[in-house]
Amino acid sequence: MLRRFQAQIRRRRGARGTHTVAIAVIAGGPSPTHPPQPPSRPLASDKQIPPASTSSTKAPFFTTPTPTSLLLSTRPSSPIPAPAPAPMASTAAPPAALVARRAASASAAAAPLRRAGLAAGCQPARSLAFAAGADPRLAVHVASRCRAASAARGTRAVATMAKKSVGDLTAADLEGKRVLVRADLNVPLDDNQNITDDTRIRAAIPTIKYLLSNGAKVILTSHLGRPKGVTPKFSLAPLVPRLSELLGIAVKKAEDVIGPEVEKLVADLENGAVLLLENVRFYKEEEKNDPEFAKKLASLADLFVNDAFGTAHRAHASTEGVTKFLKPSVAGFLLQKELDYLDGAVSNPKRPFAAIVGGSKVSSKIGVIESLLEKCDILLLGGGMIFTFYKAQGLSVGSSLVEEDKLELATSLLAKAKAKGVSLLLPSDVIIADKFAPDANSQTVPASAIPDGWMGLDIGPDSVKTFNDALDTTQTIIWNGPMGVFEFDKFAVGTESIAKKLAELSKKGVTTIIGGGDSVAAVEKVGVADVMSHISTGGGASLELLEGKELPGVVALDEGVMTRSVTV
Ligand SMILES: Nc1ncnc2c1ncn2[C@@H]1O[C@H](COP(=O)(O)OP(=O)(O)OP(=O)(O)O)[C@@H](O)[C@H]1O
Numbered sequence: 338m339l340r341r342f343q344a345q346i347r348r349r350r351g352a353r354g355t356h357t358v359a360i361a362v363i364a365g366g367p368s369p370t371h372p373p374q375p376p377s378r379p380l381a382s383d384k385q386i387p388p389a390s391t392s393s394t395k396a397p398f399f400t401t402p403t404p405t406s407l408l409l410s411t412r413p414s415s416p417i418p419a420p421a422p423a424p425m426a427s428t429a430a431p432p433a434a435l436v437a438r439r440a441a442s443a444s445a446a447a448a449p450l451r452r453a454g455l456a457a458g459c460q461p462a463r464s465l466a467f468a469a470g471a472d473p474r475l476a477v478h479v480a481s482r483c484r485a486a487s488a489a490r491g492t493r494a495v496a497t498m499a500k501k502s503v504g505d506l507t508a509a510d511l512e513g514k515r516v517l518v519r520a521d522l523n524v525p526l527d528d529n530q531n532i533t534d535d536t537r538i539r540a541a542i543p544t545i546k547y548l549l550s551n552g553a554k555v556i557l558t559s560h561l562g563r564p565k566g567v568t569p570k571f572s573l574a575p576l577v578p579r580l581s582e583l584l585g586i587a588v589k590k591a592e593d594v595i596g597p598e599v600e601k602l603v604a605d606l607e608n609g610a611v612l613l614l615e616n617v618r619f620y621k622e623e624e625k626n627d628p629e630f631a632k633k634l635a636s637l638a639d640l641f642v643n644d645a646f647g648t649a650h651r652a653h654a655s656t657e658g659v660t661k662f663l664k665p666s667v668a669g670f671l672l673q674k675e676l677d678y679l680d681g682a683v684s685n686p687k688r689p690f691a692a693i694v695g696g697s698k699v700s701s702k703i704g705v706i707e708s709l710l711e712k713c714d715i716l717l718l719g720g721g722m723i724f725t726f727y728k729a730q731g732l733s734v735g736s737s738l739v740e741e742d743k744l745e746l747a748t749s750l751l752a753k754a755k756a757k758g759v760s761l762l763l764p765s766d767v768i769i770a771d772k773f774a775p776d777a778n779s780q781t782v783p784a785s786a787i788p789d790g791w792m793g794l795d796i797g798p799d800s801v802k803t804f805n806d807a808l809d810t811t812q813t814i815i816w817n818g819p820m821g822v823f824e825f826d827k828f829a830v831g832t833e834s835i836a837k838k839l840a841e842l843s844k845k846g847v848t849t850i851i852g853g854g855d856s857v858a859a860v861e862k863v864g865v866a867d868v869m870s871h872i873s874t875g876g877g878a879s880l881e882l883l884e885g886k887e888l889p890g891v892v893a894l895d896e897g898v899m900t901r902s903v904t905v
């Protein structure tokens with residue numbers, strides 16, 4: 338039933354699901370390494386990334402309380418005491434006080450820089466540049482911050498960069514050059530081939546505009562859906578009008594991906610023009626990463642820009658294969674921004690750092706939970722996966738979703754959180770239903786008192802309060818997976834409350850990162866996507882990055898050059 342329902346939801350969303358994005362716009366004026374990137378209309382966020390902490394130590398004031406004492410009452414009839422903040426903060430200074438102390442010491446540390454005429458904002462960039470030497474995954478993030486600081490202050494920052502960026506290419510590198518740009522234009526279309534969410538198209542624009550403004554000829558390639566061979570309903574043709582509108586020029590469209598007809602169109606391409614190739618997955622060689630196909634595709638161009646974050650976890654011909662034949666092969670602005678947030682800001686967050694993980698199954702989130710346990714101070718769990726944790730602790734869960742073969746794993750994750758000093762919070766109360774349906778009868782009960790025949794479909798109001806209190810103490814939050822069956826209004830309150838809380842905290846300067854998939858849909862449903870710090874364009878790609886996996890589409894790109902520079 339759940340699967341059927343989820344399939345319906347996905348179908349409603351369109352061919353390949355709904356994804357939203359924030360564009361990478363780094364503050365500061367134009368410079369060779371910092372191009373102007375005007376989005377055509379305001380996107381989810383065009384904010385500069387807040388300075389990440391350089392501290393590698395975990396906040397010491399959080400302890401993992403015994404899950405049963407913190408969260409699960411054995412007295413079904415009595416209300417469960419609000420658990421989180423008091424026990425969490427009891428071992429040392431309260432979070433707010435500690436955060437204030439840290440802020441004061443950061444301010445003191447920045448004083449000499451201020452005296453030297455450098456704003457405090459520049460200091461974390463320098464620290465990060467230093468830190469990036471030790472952690473290459475931070476380097477792109479570092480480079481961006483250094484550029485932002487330098488562009489704003491008239492200085493050239495010192496930075497190392499793991500991957501070369503399109504922003505490192507100047508007019509001298511680009512004028513008259515044929516640039517193959519891999520974007521992820523996999524947008525949902527309705528039955529009449531209308532685009533129902535153009536976010537991914539808008540997200541691709543800054544990189545293309547930068548190339549055009551520097552006199553390049555852009556050859557744009559993407560997939561759409563998962564066609565088996567040439568399938569007209571997966572043609573990229575419906576994207577041409579919107580692309581043309583956003584770019585302000587008439588985008589040309591090829592009927593093929595490679596071959597003589599495409600070669601002729603490329604030969605006729607003028608500087609500052611765009612040619613969109615047909616769906617690259619019309620060739621089965623694309624997903625097989627066939628070297629011959631990659632070579633033919635690469636032969637159309639002089640250099641390669643990968644801006645397809647949503648497809649960066651795929652080692653396909655157009656993401657990985659072509660890099661073997663095109664030099665340079667560099668990262669686009671969107672790819673950079675996704676890495677900045679999902680890797681940089683999560684690997685080296687402002688603390689306290691909370692992760693919220695929900696969704697249907699523990700099994701689909703094991704990698705993410707384990708990886709986040711290494712990094713976060715607070716871990717809040719919700720969604721269908723919590724019932725496996727409850728059952729692992731001997732509680733009755735009625736007919737709630739449980740993965741029997743993951744009970745031991747759930748127990749070991751709780752133990753791991755405790756060993757690592759991470760505050761892992763499970764909901765103390767749940768909203769239960771007598772059937773899996775929007776019109777089910779429902780009631781709120783303590784998590785320890787789910788009657789037989791009833792299933793938990795959302796977190797309860799006490800849990801929302803506890804989670805909100807815990808989130809109030811944080812400076813960075815990442816969220817992946819809904820708190821309940823938010824597709825049914827009756828069971829959407831937990832998810833929507835968390836979305837609203839994150840929006841409120843975003844406005845107060847907390848870094849909020851939404852990791853893709855259903856949580857993005859929930860944030861959009863509540864109408865707060867615009868205020869979040871970052872909403873990923875990648876579903877699978879963002880999960881893999883959060884799990885600490887390498888993305889082949891990123892790994893294949895050229896290493897960045899070491900830049901050393903001085904104040905001017
Ligand atoms: N208590 C629950 N019982 C059953 N299903 C639930 C429950 N809570 C949430 N869900 C379902 O979990 C689904 C989302 O789970 P999933 O693991 O796919 O999350 P996601 O990571 O956001 O999605 P994606 O994989 O697309 O990124 C939603 O469709 C929601 O209805």
Ligand SMILES: O=C(O)[C@H](O)COP(=O)(O)O
Nearest residue numbers: 353521523647648876877
């Ligand atoms: O929608 C996505 O997640 C990306 O476009 C990748 O698509 P894929 O899962 O079909 O490779």
